Amino acid sequence: MSTLLSLEGVQAYYGAAHILHNLSLQISSGERVALIGRNGVGKTTVVNTILGLAQKKQGIIHFGTKAVSQPRIYVAAQHGIAVVPQGRRIIENLSVEENLLLGAAVGRKGPWSAKEVYKLFPILQERAHTPGTALSGGQQQMLAVGRALMANPSLILLDEPTEGLAPVIVDQLAETFNQVAAQGTALLLIEQNMSIVVRVARRYLAMAKGSIVVEGEVINSKEGLKTLEAHVMV
Numbered sequence: 115m116s117t118l119l120s121l122e123g124v125q126a127y128y129g130a131a132h133i134l135h136n137l138s139l140q141i142s143s144g145e146r147v148a149l150i151g152r153n154g155v156g157k158t159t160v161v162n163t164i165l166g167l168a169q170k171k172q173g174i175i176h177f178g179t180k181a182v183s184q185p186r187i188y189v190a191a192q193h194g195i196a197v198v199p200q201g202r203r204i205i206e207n208l209s210v211e212e213n214l215l216l217g218a219a220v221g222r223k224g225p226w227s228a229k230e231v232y233k234l235f236p237i238l239q240e241r242a243h244t245p246g247t248a249l250s251g252g253q254q255q256m257l258a259v260g261r262a263l264m265a266n267p268s269l270i271l272l273d274e275p276t277e278g279l280a281p282v283i284v285d286q287l288a289e290t291f292n293q294v295a296a297q298g299t300a301l302l303l304i305e306q307n308m309s310i311v312v313r314v315a316r317r318y319l320a321m322a323k324g325s326i327v328v329e330g331e332v333i334n335s336k337e338g339l340k341t342l343e344a345h346v347m348v
């Protein structure tokens with residue numbers, strides 16, 4: 115298995131605020147990894163550091179085999195790392211289809227096209243020409259996932275994709291993530307909903323105060339769920 119992404123000893127900041135402390139993680143091709151932890155521990159900051167939106171002052175980041183001293187959104191995209199950002203970030207004033215096509219801007223070749231995304235989420239085709247932000251929360255999340263797939267990524271970073279969604283939509287997304295992973299795309303699933311973690315992830319990294327404090331195998335059982343929930347209780 116080849117490494118798609120690695121962070122080693124990363125210290126990351128917003129201005130003077132030191133958020134990530136000596137953080138290391140590694141994701142190999144086809145892996146399904148969950149990054150968990152309660153509000154404010156720094157989960158989104160991990161994504162932001164990978165995208166260059168938080169400032170890395172020390173540590174080494176690799177995209178594939180390439181050491182990247184100054185990560186940027188487009189550099190991640192060029193290396194096959196796509197993001198479904200927290201809060202979805204659907205672009206206002208663009209239609210569903212235009213939002214979707216934005217994901218293809220990086221021009222990587224692969225199995226995903228608008229046609230394939232529409233097969234996965236038929237509702238997006240039905241609403242292709244309506245403004246993206248006119249969709250329901252669940253539909254906007256599907257659009258955000260579709261937009262990431264359009265980049266034909268080898269790894270998708272999903273930042274709390276089920277936040278605020280109805281259980282039936284969460285179930286549908288869990289199924290979609292499993293389908294995408296079964297096709298070989300690696301997932302880093304950031305979640306506070308452990309019922310989706312046990313269904314999708316195989317390995318977990320638990321964060322506290324800007325560091326990874328526990329790692330382990332995800333076990334899809336009552337006990338496994340309890341173990342994970344202990345890391346996100348507020």
Ligand SMILES: Nc1ncnc2c1ncn2[C@@H]1O[C@H](COP(=O)(O)OP(=O)(O)OP(=O)(O)O)[C@@H](O)[C@H]1O
Nearest residue numbers: 128131133151152153154155156157158159160200
């Ligand atoms: N732009 C910013 N400038 C300064 N501090 C920030 C900024 N964004 C986040 N923080 C702080 O960094 C810390 C980590 O935030 P982060 O958003 O990474 O947490 P999180 O684990 O993703 O939380 P949540 O589960 O609520 O999304 C928090 O203390 C937060 O207040």
Ligand SMILES: [Mg+2]
Nearest residue numbers: 157158159200
């Ligand atoms: Mg967050």
